[in-house]
Amino acid sequence: MRDVAVVSFAQSPCLRANRQDDMAETLLPVIQEGLSNTGIDRDRVDFFASGSHDFFEGRTFSYIESLDAVGAWPPVSESHVEMDAAWAFAEAWTWMQLGEGDISLVYGIGRGSLAADLDQVMPSQLDPYFLTPLRPHRDALAGLQAAALLDAGLVTERAMAETVQRCLADATTNTAAAKAGHYSVEELMAAPYVATPLRTHDVGPIGDAAAVIVLAAGDTARQLADRPAWVRGLDHRIETHYPGVRNLTDSVSARSAARRAAELAGFAAMDVDIAELHTEYSYQEALLATALNVKDAHINPSGGPLAGRPVTATGLVRIGEVAQRILDGRADRGLAHATNGPALQHNLVCLLEGE
Amino acid sequence: MTSNLAVVGIGQSKQAKRREVTIGALVREAVTAAMADAELEFADIDAVVLSKTPDLFDGVMNPELYLADAMGAVGLPVTRVFTGGSVGGHAAIYGAHLVAAGLAKRVLVVAYSKESEGNFTWALSRPLPFSAQLGAGAGGHFAPVIREYIRRSDAPEHIGWKVAVNHRLNGIRNPYAHVQRPDITVEEVRSSPMLWDPIRYLESCPSSDGACAIVVTSDEDRPQTARPPAWIHGMAWRTETGHFAGRDEVNPQAGRDCAAEVYRHAGITEPARDIRVAELYIPYSWYEPIWLENTGLAAIGEGWRMVDDDRTAFGGELPVNPSGGVLCGNPTGATGLLRFAEAALQVRGQAGEHQVDGARRALGHAMGGASQFHAMWVVGAAKPGETQ
Numbered sequence: 001m002r003d004v005a006v007v008s009f010a011q012s013p014c015l016r017a018n019r020q021d022d023m024a025e026t027l028l029p030v031i032q033e034g035l036s037n038t039g040i041d042r043d044r045v046d047f048f049a050s051g052s053h054d055f056f057e058g059r060t061f062s063y064i065e066s067l068d069a070v071g072a073w074p075p076v077s078e079s080h081v082e083m084d085a086a087w088a089f090a091e092a093w094t095w096m097q098l099g100e101g102d103i104s105l106v107y108g109i110g111r112g113s114l115a116a117d118l119d120q121v122m123p124s125q126l127d128p129y130f131l132t133p134l135r136p137h138r139d140a141l142a143g144l145q146a147a148a149l150l151d152a153g154l155v156t157e158r159a160m161a162e163t164v165q166r167c168l169a170d171a172t173t174n175t176a177a178a179k180a181g182h183y184s185v186e187e188l189m190a191a192p193y194v195a196t197p198l199r200t201h202d203v204g205p206i207g208d209a210a211a212v213i214v215l216a217a218g219d220t221a222r223q224l225a226d227r228p229a230w231v232r233g234l235d236h237r238i239e240t241h242y243p244g245v246r247n248l249t250d251s252v253s254a255r256s257a258a259r260r261a262a263e264l265a266g267f268a269a270m271d272v273d274i275a276e277l278h279t280e281y282s283y284q285e286a287l288l289a290t291a292l293n294v295k296d297a298h299i300n301p302s303g304g305p306l307a308g309r310p311v312t313a314t315g316l317v318r319i320g321e322v323a324q325r326i327l328d329g330r331a332d333r334g335l336a337h338a339t340n341g342p343a344l345q346h347n348l349v350c351l352l353e354g355e
Numbered sequence: 356m357t358s359n360l361a362v363v364g365i366g367q368s369k370q371a372k373r374r375e376v377t378i379g380a381l382v383r384e385a386v387t388a389a390m391a392d393a394e395l396e397f398a399d400i401d402a403v404v405l406s407k408t409p410d411l412f413d414g415v416m417n418p419e420l421y422l423a424d425a426m427g428a429v430g431l432p433v434t435r436v437f438t439g440g441s442v443g444g445h446a447a448i449y450g451a452h453l454v455a456a457g458l459a460k461r462v463l464v465v466a467y468s469k470e471s472e473g474n475f476t477w478a479l480s481r482p483l484p485f486s487a488q489l490g491a492g493a494g495g496h497f498a499p500v501i502r503e504y505i506r507r508s509d510a511p512e513h514i515g516w517k518v519a520v521n522h523r524l525n526g527i528r529n530p531y532a533h534v535q536r537p538d539i540t541v542e543e544v545r546s547s548p549m550l551w552d553p554i555r556y557l558e559s560c561p562s563s564d565g566a567c568a569i570v571v572t573s574d575e576d577r578p579q580t581a582r583p584p585a586w587i588h589g590m591a592w593r594t595e596t597g598h599f600a601g602r603d604e605v606n607p608q609a610g611r612d613c614a615a616e617v618y619r620h621a622g623i624t625e626p627a628r629d630i631r632v633a634e635l636y637i638p639y640s641w642y643e644p645i646w647l648e649n650t651g652l653a654a655i656g657e658g659w660r661m662v663d664d665d666r667t668a669f670g671g672e673l674p675v676n677p678s679g680g681v682l683c684g685n686p687t688g689a690t691g692l693l694r695f696a697e698a699a700l701q702v703r704g705q706a707g708e709h710q711v712d713g714a715r716r717a718l719g720h721a722m723g724g725a726s727q728f729h730a731m732w733v734v735g736a737a738k739p740g741e742t743q
Contacts, residue, residue, distance in 0.1 A: 055416045060412070061409060072609075072727070075594060078593075078594035080438050083434070087434055087435075090434065095452060124415060124416040125415075128421065241421050345423070346419070346420065
């Protein structure tokens, strides 16, 4: 594999609802920060990749507006996934392997607050003939998965509360977090359910934000960053769509993505110092840590998605948070995880390392 | 890095209003056909790329989730690409990149739209602040561009009608084409209703349900079948900003740059001589001369003359859209991949009734948005670098 590294990460604060800026206005300062960290101009970028989703904006081709803000003149080499931008990151990393260029810029922009009612939107993610008409509210399938884990004795409500407690405490030092604070487990467990056994704090708060990562190859990466965060392995896997035919107490796809990423990287999840997991719900931390085989790592030192979940940028932020700690010298090896779909249907694993 | 890439399987569904099948079943038709063509099993595939125009078109959000089973993708990496009408081309290129990068041996690229289950015009009516709600649709956007092409090139008005007839006559040779009009005449096109001056009803593409799938492999992992592969000689994508004063939408810079790169990769110095057949993204008839010029297959101002002289008709020296093209079927999410796949069918000699004799190298072309997204590939019957 060609050596490719994250040389810069920038994100906007995850706001619960940003009614001041549109897509472009949210994104543009983040792109500028992402590039200025490396001292390069936009014209040095050889490839752009982005992730966003029209359903949150409520209109088609919303990505054109963000692209126009980024600027594509003279014409650029560019692609877009209508998924979490972590998958755009995967596409950019693939493109870098071709050797046709040395610098890529990946951005994700998500504004989950725009939908008047996410319970109307999220069922559209399901099989349109058999599942969507049931219109499960957006936390319902997660509640089923959490209940399955409780029944199997793989997690407890107290353990879920402890995860939330730790994440929100860690988030107090994260200026991008939408939610942070020091809570007692008893205080958290006294909150009412929103989808048994999930309470409000067990659900990552949807928000609005953008994230940007600059990737560079080989010596270019070494010129642009003192300590590049090398992408050593990356893989992603999908499972069957139907929750009724999956074993909800395991994540087979996260497990196999981690295995493949480790093959490429030469080290595995058990070897990392930090892990940023795309835990949209608190119960997913235990499930993912087991499936990925994360051992002693500090999980979600940023507070993770339980402290702020800007849709379609959340997974990219996980990669960025791990990379930033490597760039800063606060970590040597890290794992970033992204997910999409009901009950962790689709999972991506990225292993990064400093030199 | 893998040097030689091959398209070894191609499948498509009938393009039509397909209310009798679900989206999953529609997709499965194309996937099954592509896998059978490649003589491969799902266990032989190690990545899937899905191409689809806006999710709001048929109302399924993140369709790669629902379609994981229908695509045989369970347990595999799946990416859902979206770049407007060019998306099928982007998906094919990303699939090929995965093989070229050594990250996959065999990639299944899947594309579809099921427009009969959505509301296209509603989905395209974007309520942007400060924008007039014209509800003009795609034709309303492209009509002034066509007017400008006519003004610049001094083309006679029958060119658009003639392209519409040529493509419809091609379409009757393609059993998968949505529109089947064996008796169409120039007079009929001319007298069809005016939709967006100068675009008449019969100069416009239909709205279709349809799916397409291809299998891309490295040379080393190519199945040894009786049917020859199509070799990928060059591929490129380019994007330009959609709206700013001075942008030339008649001859977009991104399209020119994209074509220049794809020919450079393919070692082609004279495209009009070296390309034997072209599948171009032509949603309105006048886009045949427009794209011929933009892709370098005709000199500026000469595209319409190629139409007038029958050079782009079936049997001409450079047939355009022998499959019938977009004017005979437009499942938007699949349309770009269909152009790429039809180009590959031609160089494999597998295009059936619409096979162009001696099609050794073909251009597949896809464009999207306000013509700001472009994707192209050149495929050949011989391996890159071998005598063409």
